[in-house]
Amino acid sequence: MSLSSLTKPWEPMSYGFLDPSAKRELRRKMLKAVAVPGCQMPYASREVPMARGWGTGGLQVSLTLINPKTRVKVIDQGADDSVNAASIRRFLARVSGAPTTLDTLDADLIQSRHRIPEEKLRADQILVLQVPNPEPLRPVEPNMSIARQMHGDADYGRMWLQLYEQIVRSGRVMQGASYPSMVNGRHVMTPSPIPRWDVPKLHMAKHLTILSAGREKRIFAVPPFTRVEPLVFDDVPYRVEEHGQLTCYRSGAEGFFMNEIPQPDGSALHEISDSEYGVKHIRTAQGEPDARGETWYQNGQMEDTP
Template sequence: MSLSSLTKPWEAFSYGFLDASAKRELRRKMLKAIAVPGCQMPYASREVPIARGWGTGGLQVTLTLIKPSSVIKVIDQGADDSVNAASIRRFLSRVSGAGETWDTQEATIIQSRHRIPEEKLREDQILVLQVPNPEPLRPVEPNMSTARQMHADADYGRLWLTLYEQMVRSGRIMQGASYPSLVNGRHVMTPSPIPRWDVPKLDMARHLTFLSAGREKRLYAVPPFTRVEPLVFSDVPYKVEDHASLTCHRSGVTGYFMNEIPQDDGGSQFELSDSNFGIKAIRRAEGLDVEQGETWYKNGEFRP
């Protein structure tokens, strides 16, 4: 017996970087996540060439879904040109041969950190959200074994109590990003650290959404045309951020989610969080023929 007989000939890494075993496991867990919307599915998170906490969960899901005919869009808090978004998009293209784009309308897979694009997604598009902490019960129950049992029993009383305490102390619900939401009338999930502005975009949406946390080794899904209801009291309506009157200083667009940019004089300027949507608005204002999809919001009001 020789060493060469015990080893395989050298081969390049698998298509899409992940090995076939990892992809099979992820596909099984993704199918289970679709079958039980909002329910967390554990998986063996693999090592990928970015640090834990920088989108490894979303990257593994995208690597499992990707194919040469795919068109990839990656955004980081709305921006296509951030270092994290550009690096992930370039890596995905290199290991798969898939196309790259900034345009929401052209993409078939959209991987995002902390935002959902302003333009509506179609049935043939998949949204992959990076999630740092997938457990909505962690703030009220740090013991994960107990939290799993609470999910099994649909015992979310402590979450309701937390929201009630915020109302009593502050006069309003203070929960901003990662607003706990009931999926398909059964499981409460945390919809990634997306702002409250984006949560209604998941309700009865036409696209499939995967949410994956590589560090926590959990993924869950929101299938198309599935109810996603933020936890609210019947006499206290759900409110999104009040950005209806804010105007982007670059594009002049009003009525969408804005980033606040502090100025040296103590004031603030506002800029569209969805950078490509802002670029389209600027080009349209310059008279260029730019295709812009239908948006979830109009003049700050959500329209399903």
Template sequence: MTDAGADAADGTEPAAAAESGTQISATSVADAVDDLSGEGLSGYNYAYLDEHTKREVRRAILKGIAIPGHQVPFASRPMPLARGWGTGGIQASLSLLGPDDAFKVIDQGSDESVNAANVRRLAETTAEVETTTDTTEADVIQTRHRIPEEVLDEDQILVLQVPITDALRKVDSSDAANRRRHAHANYGKMWVHLYENVVEWGEIQIAARYPAMVAGRYLMDPSPIPRWDLPKLDDADNLFVFAAGREARIYAVPPHTDVEPLAFEDKSFQVERFPDQSCHSCGSTDTYLTEIETEEGTESDGGDRLYVCNDTSFCLKRQDDPGLAKDHHLDREGVDWGPGTPGGPAGADRDELAEGDGGDDA
């Protein structure tokens, strides 16, 4: 994650590019129009954003690291991608990436989804980075709504795309009011919301985007990762950067930070349950699965409902080597990385579930 500095992609004078961002050489609007119809991104700075912007984003990230879970406002730039499609993530990634880094992009667990390919394409054309689909090879991973199944280490940064930055948005739409609540660590309204959930439905009804307390101080929206991935944030070796382009906020969970999902003593946090299910492709029983209704019909009218691994890159490795551990690439074993790994807080539940037990919350 070196700072690429002033290495302008188009070979313009480096010092000038560093100080003034993009140079527009056209002498008239008509020339600028002509320039724009040219090919490629030769008129743009290294990694698209000008150096001032990248510096500002990095400052916001550093501030976020210094105050884990606290949302830092930053002047999110209009990007050449639609807002809500990863513009915060790509601003963070482009500010962190240097030419020697390998970049991986996943969208809902898949490297090959169209939006992941589009984000990767932007980084490739503007930052000239290597791209990879192998989680263990990547220096920076940008992700939409998943944390990979393979354990991340201290040299890796996971950049999570964030649609809604504040867990309190569920209970109050006003950002100004919620910023006051965070300042006072006043999370009573959220606790009442969870309590009412349990009273009304017998369960905490929050599916993804499950609120978590970071370092015992700030309530954080972990982005819409499934509950399955939430334990991975706790005491991890790697840095997590959360970036929201539309809402113009950045926050972070530094390595080895306590992240605790909100729950009650008698109503514990529960990850998604996949009882009796294994991946149709690789046979895994310890990964986050998604279900697929086949063309033959739904389960109720005799069709098949298949479950497959959501993390496509790891699933491919498991297809070659079914016993591959999630920490296979590390020099130690038994690393805690959420459900299905030794010592994972919810890992025991997953083992039981794999044997067909229900999601008991005792």
């Protein structure tokens, strides 16, 4: 045995930017997260060429899972053409050689900030969600040591009290994005800053969802066919945003989550948040073959899950 046989040729960087040790750790933590759905797993978040809080957690997961044949889609607030989404997509393609796509149905790996696509994901797809604050107990217990103990004891009474106070004061639950949800009947998680509209999409879904917070150094997962149930009282049902009757002024799509665009005269226009689905809707209206996939919502109503 010689020293030369134990070394590798010099390379400017490892494949996929992260070094093999970092990828091994992330894979181990992802496996643990899948084994205990909704439970936060700590990991040594590495430095990547992006500021903390702009998707470093999701980027590290994507860099670990990607290979030269993985078709990657990156969205930000539902849009493929935002600065953050375009920068991450370009970086992933540059360091891995993987092809990129804007089509949800064509993607193998989808990294997202704040939204889940309107089209249903398949069992062979992976959704990576960027999470700025992974701790659902932080609003009611700022001491993280005590919060960890509360998770271990499944002590979520303070969260129920917080929701009850919102109902008493405002007549309804005011929690919007990051709605606390019980995963597999055991751990409460905050499902990224996705709107209430998207939370039911995680319940008994066919795809694997991995949520990662790079700044907080926490990773957790929702495996396929796992129960994800928003915290609600029996007599106060869970309500999503009332977007079912809104129409996209660009594509004419109805019954989906919309962005509100204020106008100078005080009125507002609405545009579908999932930009690529809106593009598909326009192309279909222009006579092209219908490339739209099955959606989670029909006319603003969530389909019954198994």
